[in-house]
Amino acid sequence: MSEGKPEEAEETPAAEAEAAPSEEAPSEEAPDGGATGEAKAEPEAPNPEAEGAGSEADASEAPAPSAPAALPDPTPAAATPSTPAVEPPSAGPTPLLGTRLVGLAWFLVFAVLGYVLVRRVYGHDFGTTNTRVLSVIRLASIVLTGYPALLGLVTLLTGRRPPARFNPLGIPLDSWWYQGLNALTWRELKRVFFHPVAYIVLFVFLLINGFLLAMLIAHFSTAQGGQMSNPASSFLTNNFYLWLSLILICPALTMRLLAEERRTKSLELLLTAPVTETQVVLSKYGAAFCYFAFMTSFSLGYAALIKTYAVSWDWGPILSGYLGLLLIGSLATSIGVFTSSLTRSQILAYLVAAMVLVFMFLMVGYMVRPGTPATAKAILEHFSVSTHQDQFASGIISWRSLTYFLTSTALFLFLAVRGVAAQGGR
Amino acid sequence: MLSVENLFKFYGDFLALEDVSFHVGKGEVVGLLGPNGAGKSTSMKTIVGFLPLSKGRIRVDGLDITRYPIESRRRIGYLPEHTPLYTDMRVREYLTYRAQLKGIGWRARKSRVDYVIEATGLGDRTRQTIETLSKGYKQRVGIADALVGDPGLLILDEPTIGLDPNQIREVRGLLDRLAERHTILLSTHILPEVERVCDRVVVIAQGKIAADDSISGLRARYRENAVRIALRADETSDAVKSALLSVAGVSSVEPRFEEHEGTRQVFWVECAAEVSDDQLAERLVDFSRDKGWPLSELTPQRPTLEQIFVRLTMGELGPAASDAEGSDETSDTERAA
16 A cells, blocks of 8 residues: 555665664664564654564665664663653554564464465366466465465564565555554544434435335235245345435445545645555545444344244345345445545535446446347446345355455545545645 | 755646755754745645655655655654644544554553643643634644654644734744754744744745745845945035045945935945945944044844845845845834834
């Protein structure tokens, strides 16, 4: 993500080395870079290597040996006057979690994910008998999950994150990254939950859900009531009126998030703090998504209500339908965060997001006509939200749909990060 | 602490900063001066990493800001122009959030926030929402925010803009106190402030560095090479003028007829650049004693910072460029003072 661009290594080590001694007090902790992996003990760790500045090996290793070499004896004397109890609270980045813990988490998550994925990939023929294609796919699945797991393992064992050139994707392996994300996310959650828009949105959503409930009850009381499969999940999670409400609601939840920061110039304040654009975008998205989940959980109550009157009941399609709904919400909020990142006008962010959502929800219904070529139809169907939700609502959780939602969410979040970083609106 | 080397910044085709280089040493207080639109804010925003630079290199504490964006930002406390804040938050809540964001661990956080509240005199407003604060208090919250990450370098973009004189005085007092512990780069166009607070000024005009010097250094460089002298003499002014011209180092003498009253005669004496003001003054004192013309006024013409500023930023960059109009103003202000 937006860790420093690994530029040409023309940075002279001397320049870095001059920085190291000028730090406030690398005296106590700097010498044992490896052992201080659990850097939580140090209240002040302003030396670059401890907080990932020295991500690049050349940089982190250059000052490290030179600084301790010069330090051992003169420092207590030299450091005392330069930091004469500068301020009572000696402030500095204190990692919330040790770096090793982050490494452990990455390792565990990707080891488990990799195990599941690789097993599936090996048990699947992908409709081809070409062994070369198969081995490429298998290799890809191993690398994709094995690499982050390996980085996590290295971090776990060494206690500091691997140099950036071994981590071109910028997988965040520093504890400060999570600490910053934590701070940002709490702030954004407060902003989203304690704002009138949230409750107007909730009102609209519940109103439409009440309407859907009424339709569902009406449906049950008619003669054809029994003919529809999974009526509850289709009404509550896969319905035209629901799409309409989501198209109206999701952009309203997200329109403020970045556009307002841009308009009030507080984005400047935010981005000049030691946080990356990725953290900012993820926190905004996370908060909006949490609100979406909170909102949808209310309509789950309707399902429970109907269950008490139902003759036969199957939670399966309902739950998979809600999973689909959450994935849709994730996609919709990421689209909203993206459009919000592009402009300082909330209205514009709202409208553009709503237009994209209209397109994605209603693509198949209006674009596929009897004469549409089969390939075009297949593509449109794959990119349409509704085909995937049809499956979820009937109780089918397919990898294809999961991949669709997760990758498209990731794509829009990536675009949002680029949008925040873009200079146009600054 | 901060070094800016050959910084270029383009906005599209517009060259906002052209080959800007300056250094700020540890513990220095440097003022960034310049007219509006000269590139003060742009260079500050570039230094704090908000705007990407087009060319050049900026280092904070020896760390290249494009290569170590996070670590260099940790070392900087930044107060943006117009102090954007999250106005819906309460003062303490906001500062705690910012402390957390700047990586102050939970153990140190409370004491750190207490410290900055104390340092900026926000003690009685901690529970107030920021939007209800006066502009001066908002400014203090902004400065407290810049301080809360315990940065070595403070970058303050127009810290006193839009404040009333009392508030300006308060903020200036705060800056004085901060200057004891921090390296400060501040931009402003309130010149008395610069004279009070700064050790050194960097003047930017039209995206270029026009001057980078201490205030006394600037004064010496842009001195007028001129003295206003008033004598009591019975001779005609032409005679006095030619007598004055015979003093070593004097290059031109101009009588100020409008100010002559009785036998008091006022002249504007310019000297060669290599003669210092002190030397010239001594020679003129000797001259008046030798001639027996009592001296009633001898004023070396020192430009105010304002005049230097105008000259630097209006394109008259040479010390030679001293126009009579500017000089008249000088004498007026000097007399008023």
